[in-house]
């Protein structure tokens with residue numbers, strides 16, 4: 494003590510099995526006071542008392558340690574529970590999606606079958622018409638439009654055929670693709686609509702893109718869906734705000750991080766945008782904000798499924814009332 498007299502100090506640390514001590518119980522006994530005790534009996538009693546108190550302190554510190562550890566375990570278990578319920582909710586959502594897709598699969602099987610016959614007839618008649626027009630010496634621009642029609646019809650036929658064959662074996666016409674060319678070709682398909690709506694188109698295509706191994710129809714189908722979504726959105730904004738300047742931006746980018754290399758293709762429009770609360774839902778099958786007959790709500794679901802085949806991803810960002818940007822990522826060397 495400060496007055497020079499000695500004291501006896503008892504420390505009992507509160508220590509978890511691993512790691513540093515959490516705290517300690519401490520007791521001081523004045524030696525002066527102990528020495529001043531008159532006879533030996535008192536001294537023995539004092540020592541015995543002290544020993545009892547020491548034991549009590551040790552027991553107390555043991556129980557304190559247990560309580561603190563139990564409290565920690567409880568908090569860990571609570572966190573685990575929260576994680577598990579989030580995982581459960583996710584699994585439930587995916588299950589509902591898969592069920593919807595299964596129903597869709599059955600419906601489309603008969604749909605695809607029934608659609609095949611009229612498609613064949615249309616293709617045949619378009620070829621005949623082309624022959625007639627060539628004989629009549631029709632304008633070059635008419636023939637170009639006819640070729641686009643034939644090309645598009647062929648695509649529908651391929652999709653239908655691909656679907657009907659998909660139960661047997663997947664269509665595998667993989668090619669090394671220049672994605673910039675695929676983007677240009679897809680833009681050509683929507684160009685009549687772009688022109689009719691007076692949309693300003695900005696293109697920034699990265700010429701460092703190397704070829705990507707993919708089925709051309711897959712990439713075209715994804716891009717076509719994205720471009721049509723953007724044009725739909727620009728159109729509906731134009732209806733509400735006729736003076737609004739419609740702008741569409743398409744881009745491609747070569748990206749590299751460490752050993753990973755991938756391509757980004759994107760479509761950005763200055764249309765209606767998507768409210769934050771609906772952003773997660775746009776990939777759900779049958780989710781649409783379009784009128785009956787104008788949208789099925791399957792476009793983005795199909796795009797995502799196609800990209801999964803290439804270990805690719807589709808990401809959507811938006812600001813309600815202002816813009817929407819959809820980015821598609823395809824890794825090089827994915828063994829699709």
Ligand SMILES: Nc1ncnc2c1ncn2[C@@H]1O[C@H](COP(=O)(O)OP(=O)(O)OP(=O)(O)O)[C@@H](O)[C@H]1O
Nearest residue numbers: 722723726775781782783788789790791792793817
């Ligand atoms: N560029 C975009 N701008 C604004 N909203 C969009 C855009 N792209 C998608 N959406 C929203 O996401 C919904 C789902 O899109 P998705 O392409 O899956 O279906 P859809 O376009 O409604 O119908 P479908 O493509 O089958 O004809 C759309 O109805 C729309 O509300």
Ligand SMILES: [Mg+2]
Nearest residue numbers: 718722792793
């Ligand atoms: Mg769509």
